[in-house]
Amino acid sequence: MPTCKPAYMAKLNSISIEGFRSIRDEVTIRFPNNKPVVLIGENNCGKSNVIRALDILFGEYHPKYKDVEHFDHHGRDSKTPIVISGSVSNFSGVLGRPPQRINAFKFKCIKGSEIEYVALLEDGTPHGYISNDVRGELTSIIVNSEHNLSYQLSYTSKHTLLSKVMKVLHKSLISDEQRVAALKKLYVEIQNTFDEVPEFKQFKGSMSTISGEILANMSYMLQMDFSAYDPSNYFKSLRVNPIEGTDARSFEELGTGQQQLLALAFAHAYCKSFINGDIVLILDEPESHLHPLAQKWLSKMIIKMAADGLQIVITTHSANFIDLFNIDSLFLLRKNGQATTVINHSAESLYKHCIATGANADKTKVETVVPFYANHSTTHILNGFFAKKVVLVEGLTEELALPIYLERRGLDVTREGIEIIGVHGKGNLAKWWRLFTLYGIPTFVCFDNDEKHDKQGIQRTDSLKAIGITDDELAAIIGTKDWAISDGYCVFGVDFETTMKKSFDDYNAVEVSQKELLGTASKHIVAREVARYLKMDEEKGWTNIDIIKTKLLSLEPFKPAVTAAASATTAPIKSTATSDMLEQLKAKFGI
Known part of the structure; x- marks a missing residue:
């Protein structure tokens, strides 16, 4: 009996894109083995252009006959060439004389010239004739609300999921x-x-x-x-019909979210039964039409599908689909001017960034840094990946109250794409600052000088040293009992509530009235409501809020020494200033 699985399983190793829509300079998306590629970033950053490029090269329609529009060229400049190339492996077919295997496909278009679509062979030779049979060894399939289940489970074309399955069965x-x-x-x-x-x-x-x-x-x-x-x-x-109870239903009776899930289930079954490669399944915003719990469940299923060999690309605006265990398959897209940039990192580059910004070199290891971050992450914290800027605060009180203070002074953090995130203690500030700044996200740190959980000042020192504060500045900052605001941080004196009470004459009175009105003494709820009703007199408190507002609006990305995903483990990098400071702390406190 013949086996269903082919001897060769075509795979996509990477795709490079240049001059296409928002992508000006070449960007490359690499496909790690058995992991889903996750494209994240704010709206209009270029995620959809990546999947369009994938569809041009490996989609249903032959690239040679693609109708390229003027707006497909970057900057709508028809003289700008569009170049899309995909590195592949395990193609069973051979081309050329002498016969050679295919290493890549390349699409190039300049307005007014004939489209170039070639296969690049093992020795780099381009081969111009690519049959549909050769193309059919690796195809991309888009599943979203527009490409619904009734299409994928029909015989509309030979590229639908159902047609592919039935061809194998036949x-x-x-x-x-x-x-x-x-x-x-x-x-x-x-x-x-x-x-x-x-x-x-x-x-x-x-x-x-x-x-x-x-x-x-x-x-x-x-x-x-x-x-x-x-x-x-x-x-x-044969036809595929959804069943509810004992009754067959039409696809039109299903919700869009149900259709997307069933299409994924069909693709996964196809992968497990017949192939380990040969399709690239593109899920465009799979969170659409799914409630949060369903998103979490689907995220787990996508990781499982990828582990089973199905190549998956997703674009998403939901932190439920970010898994830091798969950091090397996470790609952050951002707009730099009018051009899309792509940021991708690995365990090695995260490790080097942590060491370079003062992490404990004895405790931080390249093999444990990713599990450390992944196990401590939450969807709430990971929402920072979708922000233009991030403000890290110690807890829920600052997270709820600070946006109110800023909005009353004219800065709507939601409108500006600023995410204020409580990290559950000052000991976690440097950790998440390192992650977000590694990806070039402008990050501001707020904490207080409460010594209750940081008597030796190590946590505050770690946070400040990470953002570049020198030894000369540290003592004054850690010792202050009042506001201390600079370009990358804000210190709220002894603690947030004490500092606010000192800075606003009517704080105590408003706090008493709000506790009575709300019927609760919950610290963070009361602090938020007090922020709503303080007088707008020109007092010390509002002056400092204005300074924070100015610092946030002018906040620039931290430029890490690590700018690309590292490919090999390197020796630990010592930060001299940080090392000196740690030695001082050891001498002073006996640690």
């Missing part, structure tokens, strides 16, 4: 002549049953007579007839 079926003969006999019986319906038999006879007359002068005396099966693909007689 090949296996016809390999056994006795099985084919038995099936034909059964289909004859089905046809005879249809003929027992008088209306069908009459219509069939009329159709046969009329078509025979019309087509009488055609080659081979073509005629029309009805059949219960397609002899070119016996399995085309």
Whole structure:
């Protein structure tokens, strides 16, 4: 019996894109083995252009005949060439003389010139004739609310999921002549049953007579007839129907979210049963139409599907689909001016950034840094990846109250794309600052000088040293009992509430009235409501809020020494200033 799985399983290793829509300079998306590629970033940053480029190179329609519009060229400049290339492996077909395997496909378009679409062979030689059979070894399929389930589970084209499955099943079926003969006999019986319906038999006879007359002068005396099966693909007689309880439903009865999930289930079953590669499944915003719990479940399923060998690309605006365990398959897209940039990192580059910004070199290891971050991450913290700027605060009180203070001074953080995130203690500030700044996200740190959980000042020192504060500045900052605001940080004196009470004359009175009105003494709820009702007199408190506002609006990205995903483990990098400071702390506190 032949095996369903082919000897060769075509895979996409990477795709490079240049001059296409928002992508000016070449960007490359690499496909790690058995992990989903996750494209994140704010709206209009270029995520959709990446999947459009994938569809040009590996989609249903032959790239050679692609109708390229003027707006497909970056900056709408038709003189700018569009170049899309995909590195591949494990293609079974060979091309050229002498025959060679295919290493890549390349698409190039300059307005006014013929489209160039070639396969690059093992020695780099371009080969211009690429048949649909060769192209069919690796195809991309987009699943979103526009490319719905009824299309993918139909025979509309040979590129749909259902057509691909049935082609594999048909090949296996016809390999056994006795099985084919038995099936034909059964289909004859089905046809005879249809003929027992008088209306069908009459219509069939009329159709046969009329078509025979019309087509009488055609080659081979073509005629029309009805059949219960397609002899070119016996399995085309089968249809896929969703079932609810015991009743069959139409796809139109399903919600869009249900359709997307069923399409994914079908693709996963196809992958596990027949192939380990050969399709790139593109999920455009899979969170659409799914409630948060369903998103979390689907995220787990996508990771499982990828582990089973299905190549998956997703674009998303949901932190539920970010898994830091798969950091090397996470790509952050941002707009730099009018051009899309792509940021991708690895365990090695995260490790080097942590060490370079003062992390403990004895405790931080390249093999443990990713599990450390992944195990401590939450969807709430990971929302920072979708922000233009991030403000890290110690806890819920600052997270709820600070946006109110800023909005009352004219800065709507939501409108400006600023995410204020509580990280559950000052000991976590430097950790998440390092992650976000590694990806070039402008990040501001707020904390207080409460020594309750940081008597030796190590956590505050770590946070300040990470953002570049020198030894000379540290003592004054850590010792202050009042506001301390600079370009990358804000210190709220002893603690947030004490500092606010000192800075606003009416704070105590408003706090008492709000506790009575709300019927609760919950610290963070009361602090938020107090922020809403403080007087707007020109007091010290509002002056400092204005300074924070100015610092946030002018906040620039931290430029890490690590600018690209590292490919190899490197020796630990010592930060001299940080090392000196740690030695001082050891001497002072005996640690």
